[in-house]
Amino acid sequence: MATADELAEAYGDWRGRCNANPRLAKMLRGWDRTVHLVTSDTGEGYTLSVAGSVLGELRSGLVGAPDLVVTATSEDFTDLFWGDLNPSEKYLNGEIVLAGSSEDVMRLDAMSMVAFLDQ
Amino acid sequence: MVVVGAGYAGLSAARNLVDAGLDVVVLEARGRVGGRVWSETTRAGALVDHGGQWIGPGQHHLQGWADDLGVTTFPTFGDGANVEIREGRRHLFTGLVPTSDREGSADAVAALLELDLLAHEVAPGEPWTHPDAIALDRRTLGDWVVSEVGSAAARAMITTATLGVFGAEPCELSLLYALAYAHGGGSMSALLRTAGGAQERRFHGGAQQMAVRVAEALGDRVVLDAPVSSVRHGPGRVSVTADRVTPDGHRRPWRVDADRVVVAIPPATQGRIAFDPPLPGRRDQLVQRSPMGSVTKIHAVYERPFWRDEGLSGQVVADTGALRLVFDDSPDDASHGVLMGFLAGHEDRILDGSGTAGRAAVALAELAAAFGPVAGSPIEVVEQHWSAEPFTRGGPVACLGPGVLTGCGPALREPVGPVHWAGTETATAWSGYIDGAISSGLRAADEVTAALGRPVRQGA
Numbered sequence: 030m031a032t033a034d035e036l037a038e039a040y041g042d043w044r045g046r047c048n049a050n051p052r053l054a055k056m057l058r059g060w061d062r063t064v065h066l067v068t069s070d071t072g073e074g075y076t077l078s079v080a081g082s083v084l085g086e087l088r089s090g091l092v093g094a095p096d097l098v099v100t101a102t103s104e105d106f107t108d109l110f111w112g113d114l115n116p117s118e119k120y121l122n123g124e125i126v127l128a129g130s131s132e133d134v135m136r137l138d139a140m141s142m143v144a145f146l147d148q
Numbered sequence: 149m150v151v152v153g154a155g156y157a158g159l160s161a162a163r164n165l166v167d168a169g170l171d172v173v174v175l176e177a178r179g180r181v182g183g184r185v186w187s188e189t190t191r192a193g194a195l196v197d198h199g200g201q202w203i204g205p206g207q208h209h210l211q212g213w214a215d216d217l218g219v220t221t222f223p224t225f226g227d228g229a230n231v232e233i234r235e236g237r238r239h240l241f242t243g244l245v246p247t248s249d250r251e252g253s254a255d256a257v258a259a260l261l262e263l264d265l266l267a268h269e270v271a272p273g274e275p276w277t278h279p280d281a282i283a284l285d286r287r288t289l290g291d292w293v294v295s296e297v298g299s300a301a302a303r304a305m306i307t308t309a310t311l312g313v314f315g316a317e318p319c320e321l322s323l324l325y326a327l328a329y330a331h332g333g334g335s336m337s338a339l340l341r342t343a344g345g346a347q348e349r350r351f352h353g354g355a356q357q358m359a360v361r362v363a364e365a366l367g368d369r370v371v372l373d374a375p376v377s378s379v380r381h382g383p384g385r386v387s388v389t390a391d392r393v394t395p396d397g398h399r400r401p402w403r404v405d406a407d408r409v410v411v412a413i414p415p416a417t418q419g420r421i422a423f424d425p426p427l428p429g430r431r432d433q434l435v436q437r438s439p440m441g442s443v444t445k446i447h448a449v450y451e452r453p454f455w456r457d458e459g460l461s462g463q464v465v466a467d468t469g470a471l472r473l474v475f476d477d478s479p480d481d482a483s484h485g486v487l488m489g490f491l492a493g494h495e496d497r498i499l500d501g502s503g504t505a506g507r508a509a510v511a512l513a514e515l516a517a518a519f520g521p522v523a524g525s526p527i528e529v530v531e532q533h534w535s536a537e538p539f540t541r542g543g544p545v546a547c548l549g550p551g552v553l554t555g556c557g558p559a560l561r562e563p564v565g566p567v568h569w570a571g572t573e574t575a576t577a578w579s580g581y582i583d584g585a586i587s588s589g590l591r592a593a594d595e596v597t598a599a600l601g602r603p604v605r606q607g608a
Contacts, residue, residue, distance in 0.1 A: 052254060052255075052258055055258070056258055056261060115242060115243040115247075116243075117243035117244035117245065118242050118243040120244075120344065121226070121243065121244065121341075121342075121343040121344065122343075123343075131268075131334065131335070132265070132268055135261065135264055135265075135335055135337065136261065136265075138337070139257050139258065139260065139261035139337070140261075142244070142245060142254075142257045143254045143257050143258055146245070146247065146250040146251075146253050146254035146257065147250065147251070147254045148250075
């Protein structure tokens with residue numbers, strides 16, 4: 030189990046890497062979305078926004094109507110953001126669940142894989 | 149009614165026409181039903197699917213047949229590490245994409261997303277209505293890969309994926325056709341996946357058994373060993389002639405007269421039927437321009453799935469060589485170990501002259517490179533070389549090149565007088581898959597019942 034501070038720190042690192050990645054900037058072009066992260070073990074919620082090909086800061090709480098909801102354990106979120114976890118393995122096992130339109134799920138799925146591979 | 153072909157499309161049409169109270173005769177060229185879906189128990193006692201074998205999320209028609217007939221499924225084995233053969237070297241990876249060249253894989257994932265976003269703009273049932281249809285149909289998927297995908301490694305991964313999905317090289321496929329095909333199954337990414345994708349589950353007892361059971365229910369309406377040679381058609385009447393095998397083993401022309409005919413065989417085999425009067429030009433051109441993919445399915449049977457002991461999933465992705473994709477095709481109870489590989493596209497055609505033994509030797513050498521020397525010594529190797537199979541002429545699906553969809557696509561499902569068209573190539577979703585075959589048969593049956601003024605089934 031990861032604390033909220035640990036998760037936020039890992040996200041901050043991931044966000045910095047993602048926003049500096051030209052391949053991801055291209056993949057995120059025109060895709061402005063609100064994403065809710067729900068930790069299945071601690072029951073906490075977080076909100077992040079994508080706007081203008083840039084990932085925004087992580088806010089505590091479920092804010093606004095989400096386009097996508099990602100559910101995973103706090104530890105899996107933290108490991109994913111540190112780049113220690115291959116997201117596709119967790120999607121395959123059903124341990125990370127994405128809910129949203131098929132296009133949004135496809136985008137986030139691809140984006141998280143590229144972020145993992147491009148580190 | 150006459151139905152030509154007792155694959156899943158023809159049987160689906162026949163089943164629904166019978167349910168509508170119509171008299172039906174199904175003429176099947178082979179001595180079995182199932183078409184591109186054929187399960188067989190090998191000499192070593194392993195049940196293998198020589199053709200279509202999987203079911204995935206969203207394939208509701210096929211799932212409906214399985215549920216109706218009490219056929220159960222099990223997950224395609226995927227636990228453990230996958231093998232990647234890249235530039236002749238062996239690497240292991242977990243998850244969906246190889247990690248030996250992370251830059252190349254990231255490039256491939258980004259390219260597949262681009263492709264899938266484009267695909268989502270194309271209506272699978274009528275791709276020719278896309279505002280840029282002509283431009284998309286002028287390019288090949290290969291042109292797109294060359295212009296949009298930067299790294300050689302990513303281009304190789306997309307080529308391998310294309311070979312697995314279509315049995316064709318990217319340069320052989322219209323971009324518009326590839327996009328429509330991908331969208332019909334959700335996305336290209338979904339077509340490539342086991343868990344959560346088109347290869348998610350397999351059938352206990354093989355994928356052919358549902359066709360066998362539906363044919364049994366249709367009884368003597370299904371006539372085997374009766375390849376259709378001609379269809380004479382006029383307003384509201386058809387005469388279908390088959391070269392039926394007589395009890396003394398000879399072939400004799402056998403004519404069936406009917407109000408309507410549903411032709412439920414691949415376009416490439418429709419071209420071997422003499423239509424009188426000839427088909428309209430656009431329909432005939434469509435048939436001429438719909439070649440089948442080139443594929444051979446090779447199964448290597450072992451006493452047990454020994455690779456699982458080493459933490460391997462049995463899946464291989466290769467950028468070169470004959471077998472670009474390999475799966476663990478062992479039965480659910482692992483009573484045998486079975487590795488199944490696809491020879492596809494150019495490699496399949498190159499190895500056509502090598503014969504069964506030659507193809508097996510190449511395949512076993514590559515399996516040994518992926519899984520060690522034990523993989524080179526199975527107790528049995530069986531293959532189905534679909535490219536030389538006269539009643540499908542290739543597989544898994546027709547592969548349309550540039551210009552065909554925009555030029556001839558609208559003729560795909562349009563009846564010609566009393567002649568209706570079914571087959572997975574005519575499906576508006578999951579074209580190329582068993583699910584698409586079943587839905588195409590339903591649609592054709594609905595057309596026939598509507599044309600005859602019969603009530604159309606609920607929910608059609």
